[in-house]
Amino acid sequence: MPLPLPLLGLLAGCAGEMSIMDPAGPAASHQFWVWWAMLFFSVVVALVVFALWLYTFRRREQPQRTPREEQRIMLRWVLGGGVLLPVVSIVALLVFAAPTGRGMLPLPLPEGEAERIEVVGHQWWWEIRYPGEEDEPDVVTANRLVMPAGEPVDFRLTSADVIHSFWIPRLGGKRDMVPGRHSTIRLEASEPGVFGAQCAEFCGAQHTGMLLHVEALERDDYDAWLAERRSPPEPIGDEADAVRAFGEHCAACHTVAGFPEALVDDGVAHDIVGPDLTDIGSRPTLGAGVLPMEEGAIAYWLQHHQTLKPGNRMPPHNHIDTETLQDIGAWLETMEP
Ligand code: HEC
Ligand SMILES: [Cu+2]
Structure with a gap:
């Protein structure tokens, strides 16, 4: 049956990389069905209430009732509609929804441990840590989460501020x-793919500028990616002007793997950390989704980040001349391990 145009328009909002109507993993499919069940149930309840409301408009002979009878009828409606109906609906939804919530708990698995990835929320960006074995250092990415597909992943969550x-x-x-707590959610991407993610709790002025790019890879590709990021980085030469300038102005807040330690001037604000920039050149966006990545985008971001994302925690770079910023930007764009 062809859908009427306005309905088609509505459905167009149901696809896309951020849509719960387009589930791409078991937890999301369960939630999708809970969503439909709730919608169906609430529509039925709304229709019944509406029908009753219309019914009250009907003119008819009022039978003579004693006040006691009136009271009994009232009580029946109040108990039925105010107690029985909500209890039945909530229990039914609970039975339907509880397994969904359970599926996202980090319960023991028969096939061993789930992959563990740590995610730290910052105002207003994401820090992702892939813990190393024993004294291996963590691999770190920012605003980009890489995960294996086809298996459950335990995301261990915390926050650095709010x-x-x-x-x-x-x-x-x-x-x-x-902040100060860890909680875990287990999610799975059934197939490799790219997904959008978004901070879902108001966390300050730039809450909407806190997007996360998620890449689910085939297990082998994930392992290869991780191994690549775990292997000791190519040391970065200390001759280039851009590298020196980065050491002077930026390296106190931003890590780039392989950056020469001796060049890091950590006189700049020590209590703020910034996103890891090791792979910045291969990221799809800058500033947690506010600016698409393309040639020259980093220099543009460095000059205008307080207009693009007002109030973000990176200080303005007015004291650095444009040419230096462009230099640094061009150099950072080559950072794509
Ligand atoms: C005081 C700490 C601090 C200093 C110094 C600093 N930054 Fe930042 N930087 C941040 C923070 C915090 C963010 C995250 C802003 C946001 O998106 O909310 C950021 C974001 C960025 C981003 C975007 C990263 C991403 O993941 O999209 C780039 C690129 C960047 N900074 C480069 C630089 C360069 C180059 C310099 C030196 C000229 C510099 N920063 C100096 C703290 C700092
Ligand atoms: Cu947030």
């Missing part, structure tokens, strides 16, 4: 990230 919320709509969720 409460954020971790939400990959197409995989399921969401879960609060609370």
Whole structure:
């Protein structure tokens, strides 16, 4: 049956990389069905209430009732509509929804441990840590989450400042990230793919500028990626002007793997950390989704980041001349391990 045009328009909002209507993993599919069940149920309840409301308009002979009878009828409606109906609906939804929530708990698995990835919320960007074995250092990415597909992944969540919320709509969720606490959500991407994610708890002025790019890779590709990032980085030469300038102005807040330690001038604000920039050249966006990455984008971001994302925690770079910023930008764009 051809759908009427306005309905088609509505459906167009149902696809896309951030849509819960387009589930891409088991938790999200369960939630999708809970969503439909709730919608169906609430529509039925709304229709019944509406029908009753219309019914009250009907003119008819009022039978003579004693006040006692009136009271009994009233009581029946109040108990039926106010107690029985909500209890039945909530229990039914609970039975339907509880297994969904359970599926996202980090319960023991028969096939061993799930992959563990740590995610830290910052105002207003994401830090992702892939813990190393024993004294191996963690691999770190920012605003880009790489995960294996086809298996459950336990995301261990926390926050560095205020409460954020971790939400990959197409995989399921969401879960609060609370400073000083860790909580875990188990999600799975059934197939490799790219998904959008967004902070889902108002966390300050740039809450909407806190997007996360999620890449689910085939297990082998994931292992290869991780191994590549774990291997000791190519040391970065210390001759280039851009490298020296980065050491002077930026390296106190930003890590780039292989950056010469001796060039890091950590006189700049020590209590702020910035995103890891090791792979910045291969990221799809800058500033957690506010600016698409393309040639010259980093220099543009460096000059205008306080206009593009007002209030973000990176200080303005007015004291650095444009040419130096362009130099640094061009150099950073080559950072794509
Ligand atoms: C005081 C700490 C600090 C200094 C110094 C600093 N930054 Fe930042 N930088 C940040 C923070 C915090 C963010 C995250 C802003 C946001 O998106 O909310 C950021 C974001 C960025 C981003 C975008 C990263 C991403 O993941 O999209 C780039 C690129 C960047 N900075 C480069 C630089 C360069 C180059 C310099 C030196 C000229 C510099 N920063 C100096 C703290 C700093
Ligand atoms: Cu947030």
